Amino acid sequence: MVASVSKCRVCREPAIIDLPRHNANFCAEHLLQLCRRQVEKAIADHDMLSLDDRILVAVSGGKDSLAIWDILLELGYRAEGLYIGLGIGDYSDESGGYAQRFADERGLTLRTIDLRGEYGYDVPTAAKVTKRVPCSACGMSKRHLFDEAARAGGYDVVVTGHNLDDEAAVLFGNALRWDVEYLARQLPVLPARDGFPKKVKPLVRLTEREMAAWCIVRGIDYQVEECPMAVGNKHLGYKEALNSIERQSPGSKSAFYLNFIERMAPILASHSRAAAGELVACSSCGAPTTEPDSGDAPVCGFCRLRGRVAGHDPVPVELVLHGGARTAYRAARLAAGSAASPGATADGRTAQ
Amino acid sequence: MIVRLRQPKREVTIDGPCSVNQLLDQLSMNRESFLVIRNGTLVPGDGRLDDSDQIEIRPVISGG
Numbered sequence A: 001m002v003a004s005v006s007k008c009r010v011c012r013e014p015a016i017i018d019l020p021r022h023n024a025n026f027c028a029e030h031l032l033q034l035c036r037r038q039v040e041k042a043i044a045d046h047d048m049l050s051l052d053d054r055i056l057v058a059v060s061g062g063k064d065s066l067a068i069w070d071i072l073l074e075l076g077y078r079a080e081g082l083y084i085g086l087g088i089g090d091y092s093d094e095s096g097g098y099a100q101r102f103a104d105e106r107g108l109t110l111r112t113i114d115l116r117g118e119y120g121y122d123v124p125t126a127a128k129v130t131k132r133v134p135c136s137a138c139g140m141s142k143r144h145l146f147d148e149a150a151r152a153g154g155y156d157v158v159v160t161g162h163n164l165d166d167e168a169a170v171l172f173g174n175a176l177r178w179d180v181e182y183l184a185r186q187l188p189v190l191p192a193r194d195g196f197p198k199k200v201k202p203l204v205r206l207t208e209r210e211m212a213a214w215c216i217v218r219g220i221d222y223q224v225e226e227c228p229m230a231v232g233n234k235h236l237g238y239k240e241a242l243n244s245i246e247r248q249s250p251g252s253k254s255a256f257y258l259n260f261i262e263r264m265a266p267i268l269a270s271h272s273r274a275a276a277g278e279l280v281a282c283s284s285c286g287a288p289t290t291e292p293d294s295g296d297a298p299v300c301g302f303c304r305l306r307g308r309v310a311g312h313d314p315v316p317v318e319l320v321l322h323g324g325a326r327t328a329y330r331a332a333r334l335a336a337g338s339a340a341s342p343g344a345t346a347d348g349r350t351a352q
Numbered sequence B: 001m002i003v004r005l006r007q008p009k010r011e012v013t014i015d016g017p018c019s020v021n022q023l024l025d026q027l028s029m030n031r032e033s034f035l036v037i038r039n040g041t042l043v044p045g046d047g048r049l050d051d052s053d054q055i056e057i058r059p060v061i062s063g064g
Ligand code: SF4
Pocket: A123, A134, A135, A136, A138, A139, A227, A228, A229, A230, B063, B064
């Protein structure tokens, strides 16, 4: 039996994937070519990278960060990885394993930082102590540590694996609130300033489905399971909403985001408030931070978080999950214990 | 056919043969949000799946 009837748009060999937004099917080789070209175009359009840059890739062990690392190396860039162990139970242990195996198999340099080992706290504990959503403490810790690693390691630029779906979902959220300040700053390149490294997102022209396909075709083993903290969050809801629209009218997501960048971002540029005030060095870690009004010694957000949370007894993941996320987490742990769960639902995300 | 699902990992049995798109429709899964892998290889929407195939439906959207 033939594998499929659809043929590659480029070479007419049997296709392995249909990409409705391109109204075409592709074989493995030409899918990879398409992905490489989209990354090259993003890099060129936004002046993201040059071949002699020292690049630090923010590696999570998921598909996007491993794929962009792989693509950059293929395109001849000098890229090393940094993985941060966030202490999110089994999820973090497994993610770290995927990142390390990817690097080891290819003889690449992967730096690692363990939040608990080196800074005395983890994401679930930070969430519990600060009574804020886990992604807030997580995001701030990651940003700080990538900035610091880039400064200390003399890297020219930090690359993150944000893809078209990620950026379209953030744009959707910002547009739902008409948050002009955030909208004005939602660009694929953040230039270096005041001790903060340049940050770029070379995957903004590629969808999550294309990145997962890249990994499968390239034989990259990655963390497929979701971070337990993400289950049921708003960001995922926006992605699902956008994918329903995309299903009805292919190409909507890229038009929404890429046309925003091309047509709307320049109009909004004047609305991006100039960096509020001079930055000064954090009295504890030396990172750039805003000067406090009070006249106290400046302390950056990361050091303040660490000061509140470090030394607190570790809080298990389950205790910071609520509602559907906790139910899903329990179901996943049960499923991990038993080979198959016959009554499983098929919605692909939350156990009912 | 036995179909492996993720998030969380589990298996369901579906009567074949059918196309990839039919399988996803039957499970109310959006084609934009999943890839279908047969015996380790990606299969496009009109690809045919048989009862003897090892199928994985892999979610591609993540919330991090
Ligand atoms: S989903 Fe939230 S908690 Fe999990 S890795 Fe992403 S930002 Fe961190």
